[in-house]
Amino acid sequence: MTQSSFIHQSPAVAAIRRAKVDTELGDFTLPRGTELLIPIIAIHYDQTLWGQDANEFNPAGFGLGVAQAAKHPMAFMPFGISARRCVGQNVAVLQAKLAIAMILQRFSFDLSPNYQHAPTKLLTPSFTTTNLFNNNIPNIIPQVRSGRIGDLQDLILTFVG
Numbered sequence: 001m002t003q004s005s006f007i008h009q010s011p012a013v014a015a016i017r018r019a020k021v022d023t024e025l026g027d028f029t030l031p032r033g034t035e036l037l038i039p040i041i042a043i044h045y046d047q048t049l050w051g052q053d054a055n056e057f058n059p060a061g062f063g064l065g066v067a068q069a070a071k072h073p074m075a076f077m078p079f080g081i082s083a084r085r086c087v088g089q090n091v092a093v094l095q096a097k098l099a100i101a102m103i104l105q106r107f108s109f110d111l112s113p114n115y116q117h118a119p120t121k122l123l124t125p126s127f128t129t130t131n132l133f134n135n136n137i138p139n140i141i142p143q144v145r146s147g148r149i150g151d152l153q154d155l156i157l158t159f160v161g
């Protein structure tokens with residue numbers, strides 16, 4: 001879940017900060033008022049931080065926890081950083097675990113024979129439960145082996161609206 005939901009499909013693509021005073025940041029001098037965009041999604045795919053397999057789905061890399069998974073402990077920032085990081089983080093993670101548990105209690109999955117690995121870096125506005133279940137793109141999701149697909153859609157809709 002950490003890798004698929006919060007690293008590779010990070011809902012927040014960036015965080016923004018503005019320097020309140022003239023600031024030295026490493027080799028950079030930031031005059032007061034300078035806005036910094038912290039590219040969360042780019043950091044999550046950065047091979048210098050995550051290694052050559054940064055684009056691969058490799059949950060085993062998180063075996064020792066997220067802080068150990070990358071070369072820098074701050075490389076994982078789906079909920080932002082510092083005092084203004086997301087206040088809803090615990091609720092969001094709990095809700096995601098709950099949703100997965102409820103789905104797995106009712107359905108079982110295996111990989112479609114037509115599966116083509118086609119990861120996207122952004123949850124685009126067109127990524128809705130309607131087109132997720134659209135027959136035009138059946139091979140990007142696993143096949144539902146038991147239960148009605150409509151029931152699965154209803155269940156997901158109760159979480160994501």
Ligand code: HEM
Nearest residue numbers: 011012015016078079080081084085086087088089091092
């Ligand atoms: C997967 C779900 C979520 C993700 C990925 C996410 C991510 C983020 C990020 C990246 C920020 C900006 C942090 C920064 O600027 O450093 C943020 C801020 C915030 N989030 Fe979330 N969030 C999620 C769910 C939620 C939920 C469920 C709530 C409320 C129950 C929530 C409430 C907030 C609030 C109030 C802030 C502003 C905090 C501040 O400015 O002090 N978020 N979130």
